[in-house]
Amino acid sequence: xxxxxxxxxxxxxxxxxxxxxxxxxxxxxxxxxxxxxxxxxxxxxxxxxxxxxxxxxxxxxxxxxxxxxxxxxxxxxxxxxxxxxxxxxxxxxxxxxxxxxxxxxxxxxxxxxxxxxxxxxxxxxxxxxxxxxxxxxxxxxxxxxxxxxxxxxxxxxxxxxxxxxxxxxxxxxxxxxxxxxxxxxxxxxxxxxxxxxxxxxxxxxxxxxxxxxxxxxxxxxxxxxxxxxxxxxxxxxxxxxxxxxxxxxxxxxxxxxxxxxxxxxxxxxxxxxxxxxxxxxxxxxxxxxxxxxxxxxxxxxxxxxxxxxxxxxxxxxxxxxxxxxxxxxxxxxxxxxxxxxxxxxxxxxxxxxxxxxxxxxxxxxxxxxxxxxxxxxxxxxxxxxxxxxxxxxxxxxxxxxxxxxxxxxxxxxxxxxxxxxxxxxxxxxxxxxxxxxxxxxxxxxxxxxxxxxxxxxxxx
Amino acid sequence: xxxxxxxxxxxxxxxxxxxxxxxxxxxxxxxxxxxxxxxxxxxxxxxxxxxxxxxxxxxxxxxxxxxxxxxxxxxxxxxxxxxxxxxxxxxxxxxxxxxxxxxxxxxxxxxxxxxxxxxxxxxxxxxxxxxxxxxxxxxxxxxxxxxxxxxxxxxxxxxxxxxxxxxxxxxxxxxxxxxxxxxxxxxxxxxxxxxxxxxxxxxxxxxxxxxxxxxxxxxxxxxxxxxxxxxxxxxxxxxxxxxxxxxxxxxxxxxxxxxxxxxxxxxxxxxxxxxxxxxxxxxxxxxxxxxxxxxxxxxxxxxxxxxxxxxxxxxxxxxxxxxxxxxxxxxxxxxxxxxxxxxxxxxxxxxxxxxxxxxxxxxxxxxxxxxxxxxxxxxxxxxxxxxxxxxxxxxxxxxxxxxxxxxxxxxxxxxxxxxxxxxxxxxxxxxxxxxxxxxxxxxxxxxxxxxxxxxxxxxx
Numbered sequence: 042x043x044x045x046x047x048x049x050x051x052x053x054x055x056x057x058x059x060x061x062x063x064x065x066x067x068x069x070x071x072x073x074x075x076x077x078x079x080x081x082x083x084x085x086x087x088x089x090x091x092x093x094x095x096x097x098x099x100x101x102x103x104x105x106x107x108x109x110x111x112x113x114x115x116x117x118x119x120x121x122x123x124x125x126x127x128x129x130x131x132x133x134x135x136x137x138x139x140x141x142x143x144x145x146x147x148x149x150x151x152x153x154x155x156x157x158x159x160x161x162x163x164x165x166x167x168x169x170x171x172x173x174x175x176x177x178x179x180x181x182x183x184x185x186x187x188x189x190x191x192x193x194x195x196x197x198x199x200x201x202x203x204x205x206x207x208x209x210x211x212x213x214x215x216x217x218x219x220x221x222x223x224x225x226x227x228x229x230x231x232x233x234x235x236x237x238x239x240x241x242x243x244x245x246x247x248x249x250x251x252x253x254x255x256x257x258x259x260x261x262x263x264x265x266x267x268x269x270x271x272x273x274x275x276x277x278x279x280x281x282x283x284x285x286x287x288x289x290x291x292x293x294x295x296x297x298x299x300x301x302x303x304x305x306x307x308x309x310x311x312x313x314x315x316x317x318x319x320x321x322x323x324x325x326x327x328x329x330x331x332x333x334x335x336x337x338x339x340x341x342x343x344x345x346x347x348x349x350x351x352x353x354x355x356x357x358x359x360x361x362x363x364x365x366x367x368x369x370x371x372x373x374x375x376x377x378x379x380x381x382x383x384x385x386x387x388x389x390x391x392x393x394x395x396x397x398x399x400x401x402x403x404x405x406x407x408x409x410x411x412x413x414x415x416x417x418x419x420x421x422x423x424x425x426x427x428x429x430x431x432x433x434x435x436x437x438x439x440x441x442x443x444x445x446x447x448x449x450x451x452x453x454x455x456x457x458x459x460x461x462x463x464x465x466x467x468x469x470x471x472x473x474x475x476x477x478x479x480x481x482x483x484x485x486x487x488x489x490x491x492x493x494x495x496x497x498x499x500x501x
Numbered sequence: 502x503x504x505x506x507x508x509x510x511x512x513x514x515x516x517x518x519x520x521x522x523x524x525x526x527x528x529x530x531x532x533x534x535x536x537x538x539x540x541x542x543x544x545x546x547x548x549x550x551x552x553x554x555x556x557x558x559x560x561x562x563x564x565x566x567x568x569x570x571x572x573x574x575x576x577x578x579x580x581x582x583x584x585x586x587x588x589x590x591x592x593x594x595x596x597x598x599x600x601x602x603x604x605x606x607x608x609x610x611x612x613x614x615x616x617x618x619x620x621x622x623x624x625x626x627x628x629x630x631x632x633x634x635x636x637x638x639x640x641x642x643x644x645x646x647x648x649x650x651x652x653x654x655x656x657x658x659x660x661x662x663x664x665x666x667x668x669x670x671x672x673x674x675x676x677x678x679x680x681x682x683x684x685x686x687x688x689x690x691x692x693x694x695x696x697x698x699x700x701x702x703x704x705x706x707x708x709x710x711x712x713x714x715x716x717x718x719x720x721x722x723x724x725x726x727x728x729x730x731x732x733x734x735x736x737x738x739x740x741x742x743x744x745x746x747x748x749x750x751x752x753x754x755x756x757x758x759x760x761x762x763x764x765x766x767x768x769x770x771x772x773x774x775x776x777x778x779x780x781x782x783x784x785x786x787x788x789x790x791x792x793x794x795x796x797x798x799x800x801x802x803x804x805x806x807x808x809x810x811x812x813x814x815x816x817x818x819x820x821x822x823x824x825x826x827x828x829x830x831x832x833x834x835x836x837x838x839x840x841x842x843x844x845x846x847x848x849x850x851x852x853x854x855x856x857x858x859x860x861x862x863x864x865x866x867x868x869x870x871x872x873x874x875x876x877x878x879x880x881x882x883x884x885x886x887x888x889x890x891x892x893x894x895x896x897x898x899x900x901x902x903x904x905x906x907x908x909x910x911x912x913x914x915x916x917x918x919x920x921x922x923x924x925x926x927x928x929x930x931x932x933x934x935x936x937x938x939x940x941x942x943x944x945x946x947x948x949x950x951x952x953x954x955x956x957x958x959x960x961x
Contacts, residue, residue: 046552046610046836049598052545054611056618057625060541076894078871078901081520085512085644086546086600086630087566092506106547107569109596111634114587123583127574135595136569138509140546150506151514158516160918162904165517170546174571184545197904199883206891321887376506411538423659427781431666434536441538444622444657458620 051175051183058408062394063186065407066215067168070188070388073211074166077203079190082165084147086172087138094133096146096375102129104173106183107136140172144189145372145385152193153376161194180391191385193372198310201349201368202317204386208353208364209322209331211388216402218356219363222336225311226346226367228294229337231304232280235297236273243340245269249281250338257281283337287315290335310349311335345369351386355396363392413463413499414456415442416449425472429465429492436496456482463499511635511643518868522854523646525867526675527628530648530848533671534626537663539650542625544607546632547598554593556606556835562589564634566643567596600632604649605832605845612653613836621654640851651845653832658770661809661828662777664846668813668824669782669791671848676862678816679823682796685771686806686827688754689797691764692740695757696733703800705729709741710798717741740797747775747795754797770809771795805829811846815856823852873900873959874916876909876926885932889925889952896956916942923959 048054055063071081087108094102118134125131141147144167152159168188177183190207192200205221212219229246233239244267248260255263260281264274279297283290291312298304318333339352341362348368355363366386373381397403413433415426426442433440443452456464466478471489479495480487490498508514515523531541547568554562578594585591601607604627612619628648637643650667652660665681672679689706693699704727708720715723720741724734739757743750751772758764778793799812801822808828815823826846833841857863873893875886886902893900903912916924926938931949939955940947950958 044837046614047549048545048552048610048614049547049549052547054545054615055543056615057540057542060543063543064541075870076897076899078874078899080517080870081524082517083515083520083523085508085514086632087509087512087644089507089509092508103571106571108600109567109569109592110587111563111566112587114592115583116587120583123575123580127570127572127576132569132574140568150508154506154508155514155516160915162915164901172546184547192904195904197877199877199902199904202887203902203904210894317884317887320884321891377504410535410540414538417657417659424777424780427662427777431781434670437536439536439538441624442659442663444652444655444659444663455620455622 049183051177051181053182053184057410061407061410062397062403063390065403066390066393066397067186067188069214070211070390071166071168073207073214074190076210077164077190077207079164079166082148082151082167083169084141084144084151084167086140086170088141088147088150090133090137090139092150092376093139093142093146097142101142104175105142106140106172106174107132108138108140109136110138141169142173143171144169144187144387145191146375148189148191149372149376152381153373153378156378162192162200163194164190164192166190180395182391186390188388188390189385190387191383193381193383196382198313198349199317200384201310201314202321204366204384205314205318205331205333205351206321208351208386209318211364212331212353215393215397217363217393217396217400219331219353220356221331221333222339222352222354223311223314223333224336224339224350225307226348226350227303227307227310228298229307229340231298231301231307232277232337234301234304236269236276238269238273241267241269245277246338246340249277252281280337287333287335290337291315294337307348314349341365341367347371349384358396358399360392360396362389363396364388408460409462411439411441411459411461413438413440413465413495414452414459414461415440416452416464416466417443417446418449418466418468419446422446422467422472425467426465426477429467429477429495432492433496433499436500438496438499465495509643511637511641513642513644517870521867521870522857522863523850525863526850526853526857527646527648529674530671530850531626531628533667533674534650536670537624537650537667539624539626542608542611542627543629544601544604544611544627546600546630548601548607548610550593550597550599552610552836553599553602553606557602561602565602566600566632566634567592568598568600569596570598601629602633603631604629604647604847605651606835608649608651609832610836612841613833613838616838622652622660623654624650624652626650640855642851646850648848648850649845650847651843653841653843656842658773658809659777660844661770661774662781664826664844665774665778665793665811666781668811668846669778671824672791672813675853675857677823677853677856677860679791679813680816681791681793682799682812682814683771683774683793684796684799684810685767686808686810687763687767687770688758689767689800691758691761691767692737692797694761694764696729696736698729698733701727701729705737706798706800709737712741743797747793750795750797751775767808774809801825801827807831809844818856818859820852820856822849823856824848868920869922871899871901871919871921873898873923873925873955874912874919874921875900875902876912876924877903877906878909878926878928879906882906882927882932885927886925886937889927889937889955892952893956893959896960898956898959925955 114135122131170184170186172184229242233242248263252260294308339350346367347370350367352362353364368384370382372383415430417423430442462482464480476489478487479490574595582591630644630646632644689702693702708723712720754768806827807830810827812822813824828844830842832843875890877883890902922942924940931937936949938947939950
């Protein structure tokens with residue numbers, strides 16, 4: 042036998058059970074997005090490299106999968122270009138297309154390209170795979186799905202509130218308890234202003250973030266090592282030690298940032314989102330299990346976000362962020378359409394999959410594919426079963442007939458392996474009575490039933 | 502402003518309305534597949550080129566999109582390799598991965614790679630995009646979806662019957678009247694045997710297929726031009742003139758092929774599928790609108806199929822085949838696992854989309870995204886609306902609030918552009934009454950209602 046075939050490293054096949062679980066995740070997110078008025082779009086897997094290059098930093102450019110031009114791909118390339126080895130410059134000559142690296146840049150491209158057709162504010166969601174030539178490792182793949190929703194063309198903070206509600210609703214449906222951390226780029230800018238260290242804000246948040254692990258003295262030592270002057274570290278103390286409820290944190294920060302206009306603006310924004318979210322979730326079912334917490338050390342996508350920043354952590358599983366997002370003010374500027382503000386979130390489907398698996402939270406229906414199998418005893422018996430099979434399907438029951446008249450044992454093994462909960466049998470005596478023997482595979486119980494009774498029993 | 506961005510030729514963006522329609526198509530096919538016990542799998546967009554090359558003929562190899570290796574892609578390639586230009590051989594050195602060209606080869610690879618986990622017969626469906634570096638033209642794209650279902654590991658003709666039922670059910674749900682043409686490779690082999698012209702069978706079917714257009718004399722002339730001897734053409738006359746019901750055609754063909762064992766086997770197979778299909782659709786709702794017709798000139802995928810061959814034509818729109826399939830006996834042989842028989846179908850989503858558009862057959866719900874818009878008159882009014890918005894969504898109504906307190910006119914224009922059927926307004930007087938004004942955007946009618954009444958009205 043030839044060598045067993047394989048797939049490229051970092052990619053995955055999804056078999057039927059995994060697909061059922063993944064579809065449950067995607068369908069849940071899709072339904073909630075739709076409930077909030079977001080509409081789906083899809084963009085091509087391949088984008089022009091001119092669209093993708095330079096959008097993800099130098100490192101990102103290297104991680105783009107590039108597609109060799111069709112036909113004579115060497116046409117017009119000078120032979121000397123090959124002397125330097127496989128450089129990014131040569132790659133750009135051999136390839137004019139690449140696979141999308143995320144959904145954000147294609148979305149920005151989409152908005153600019155289709156701006157005449159769009160009604161603003163435009164709320165879109167998009168659930169598609171992306172590809173990155175990253176070194177594969179546990180939990181990091183070269184092909185993975187992103188599930189993004191964004192609103193562009195509106196500055197209103199109600200959009201942020203709605204995105205928090207979406208996060209709350211999605212995880213409520215999954216049964217995953219989460220904490221949503223919120224921060225605001227403007228608060229971080231305010232802090233940097235206050236201590237005169239605008240370029241050190243990332244170092245500062247990284248150091249402060251270690252408070253629980255290494256203690257206050259070590260945080261202060263690390264800040265000093267990072268080159269923050271003693272007086273600035275002194276001023277940072279109330280921020281490092283910040284604790285209490287959101288309201289308490291906000292009160293403290295208002296005092297600390299009282300001289301920073303932008304810092305106070307950031308606090309106002311966070312306060313609005315926190316209050317409105319509390320108002321609307323209080324009016325909702327009590328099942329809303331998410332807490333929303335101001336977290337000043339949250340600094341994700343700092344080069345990118347300009348207002349609120351969010352991150353979601355699962356409370357019952359040790360795993361990184363499972364959802365994140367924020368406001369950006371210049372998404373489409375890179376394509377020559379400045380001044381369009383947007384805010385978005387992205388659910389991490391692969392990590393949510395891991396959390397649902399670990400907590401075993403999938404509803405039972407998710408794993409049930411076929412509900413009913415008709416055993417095949419031969420041509421006449423199969424012909425007798427076919428109308429009943431058709432009637433079952435008309436009633437919405439997912440049903441099959443074993444296609445071959447194989448040994449009974451083999452057919453029952455098939456039903457077991459496929460975890461089919463009901464099996465219908467009809468031999469001579471059932472056919473004479475115009476009935477079927479229906480076997481409940483869980484209890485082993487058998488009943489002689491008409492087609493109508495069979496359907497009723499399974500629908501139960 | 503910079504140059505408007507674009508996408509690679511032959512690819513498409515799908516905006517919200519197109520996506521709603523496409524999802525309707527995919528969801529319908531997916532539900533019917535599931536109803537018949539097929540389970541979904543997904544395979545990676547990228548496959549190893551060793552998996553793809555040589556599977557689609559020399560022309561197919563050229564149409565594969567190849568992905569430039571990451572890192573130093575020139576490593577280990579001799580400089581002299583570049584002298585000959587961008588040849589396929591050099592491409593294979595620069596690239597070890599390619600984008601999938603269809604779903605069949607990845608499925609075969611999947612079955613062989615995962616054979617230890619699979620329970621046979623294995624019924625899988627797969628709905629994913631494929632990529633081909635074809636010259637783009639009207640109706641032909643470089644990225645398009647395929648919607649395949651296959652059963653492997655069973656020789657039973659019941660699988661063929663079930664696939665015909667699936668086709669019937671899918672098009673019944675779409676409301677598209679179709680004719681399913683059926684043929685069998687064994688019949689064609691029998692005909693070739695009978696006249697001693699095994700290598701001419703494609704020419705023969707092509708010529709016979711023109712009967713309606715060019716008449717019997719011209720068909721016979723074309724057969725002679727194709728090099729078919731006069732006595733063979735004489736023997737073909739009953740086949741060329743074949744007409745009548747399926748039963749009449751079968752009776753004629755039994756007589757014509759009475760000396761060909763394989764030909765008679767093919768007729769038996771077709772007859773079984775026709776009879777069982779008739780039996781089961783007679784037992785079903787009378788709405789089953791497909792006719793199933795023996796069509797001897799159907800010769801699609803002749804190098805590939807070994808038994809029944811199907812093709813579906815829409816009756817009310819001039820367009821090519823919108824679905825096709827057949828039985829193959831050696832799908833996994835190319836990966837070293839011989840002897841596994843399979844049968845499958847593939848729905849052509851893009852053409853079905855065109856047919857549904859031309860006949861305007863989409864259900865009304867498909868185009869309704871958001872059902873209810875709350876107008877935003879300012880911060881206090883928005884805060885009043887949010888709990889009602891949350892209650893509407895809890896009732897399953899897709900609803901939004903306009904995020905900004907923009908001019909009333911702008912918000913109503915937004916509702917119109919988005920085709921939102923209901924708008925809820927609450928200013929001072931509504932707030933004092935604890936109610937909302939609900940406007941039906943179609944009739945213009947306005948009513949003062951409570952939140953419960955508002956929900957009831959929209960759910961109607």
